[in-house]
Amino acid sequence: MSGADPAGPLGELAGDMARLNAAIARMGELSGDLERAWRLMREVPDFPEPGVLFRDISPVLADAEAFRAVVYGLARTAPDADLVLGIEARGFLLGAAVAYACGTGIVGVRKPGKLPAVAHRVDYDLEYGQATLELPEGTVAPGQRVLVVDDVLATGGTVAASSELVRQAGGEVVGAAVAVELAALGGRERLAGLNVHAVFTV
Ligand SMILES: O=P(O)(O)OC[C@H]1O[C@H](OP(=O)(O)OP(=O)(O)O)[C@H](O)[C@@H]1O
Numbered sequence: 001m002s003g004a005d006p007a008g009p010l011g012e013l014a015g016d017m018a019r020l021n022a023a024i025a026r027m028g029e030l031s032g033d034l035e036r037a038w039r040l041m042r043e044v045p046d047f048p049e050p051g052v053l054f055r056d057i058s059p060v061l062a063d064a065e066a067f068r069a070v071v072y073g074l075a076r077t078a079p080d081a082d083l084v085l086g087i088e089a090r091g092f093l094l095g096a097a098v099a100y101a102c103g104t105g106i107v108g109v110r111k112p113g114k115l116p117a118v119a120h121r122v123d124y125d126l127e128y129g130q131a132t133l134e135l136p137e138g139t140v141a142p143g144q145r146v147l148v149v150d151d152v153l154a155t156g157g158t159v160a161a162s163s164e165l166v167r168q169a170g171g172e173v174v175g176a177a178v179a180v181e182l183a184a185l186g187g188r189e190r191l192a193g194l195n196v197h198a199v200f201t202v
């Protein structure tokens with residue numbers, strides 16, 4: 001039996017219009033929630049060291065509507081990804097939710113000394129100091145299309161290092177999605193060639 005509407009083409013059109021109107025209403029709702037997320041973001045001067053204005057998304061994560069809107073904002077970057085990679089530590093919280101929304105698994109890249117089995121390791125520079133990230137063994141498979149998720153894009157070192165870990169494992173980075181981009185720190189320029197999406201840019 002066909003799925004055609006018994007009322008004919010006009011009935012089908014009415015159905016399409018109803019679905020479109022529902023989608024538009026949903027977008028309006030989400031954009032209100034994004035405004036709420038924007039207002040919930042905290043700025044903490046001189047953390048973790050003097051001169052750094054720290055952008056804290058903890059209150060956004062703690063608010064159901066704001067959290068959902070940010071997660072959907074991130075997930076739309078690469079809905080066809082095979083796998084999501086979340087970066088320690090706040091990238092774990094967002095990454096896991098994005099993976100669930102996209103119907104994929106999640107991999108956490110970690111700071112040194114946390115993983116029992118390390119596939120690859122990359123050292124890099126941060127806005128404040130130096131860091132190392134490690135990819136757990138048995139996670140990214142060759143040819144997999146991976147979306148990298150984090151809370152903040154600053155200098156881009158963390159996303160660049162995570163992307164390098166994916167490539168070392170034979171995966172393809174299909175995009176990087178962050179909740180907040182600190183534009184003045186030039187991360188997007190450093191990541192030239194990568195599809196970078198930020199829900200908010202400051
Ligand atoms: O673009 P970049 O200059 O590399 O900086 C961005 C990274 O810095 C912060 O992580 P942090 O190292 O403070 O770790 P945390 O999430 O564990 O607090 C933030 O969560 C990003 O991962």
Ligand SMILES: Nc1ncnc2[nH]cnc12
Pocket residue numbers: 052053054055056127128152154155182
């Ligand atoms: N200013 C900042 N706020 C939050 N996370 C950061 N990571 C690097 N710089 C940051």
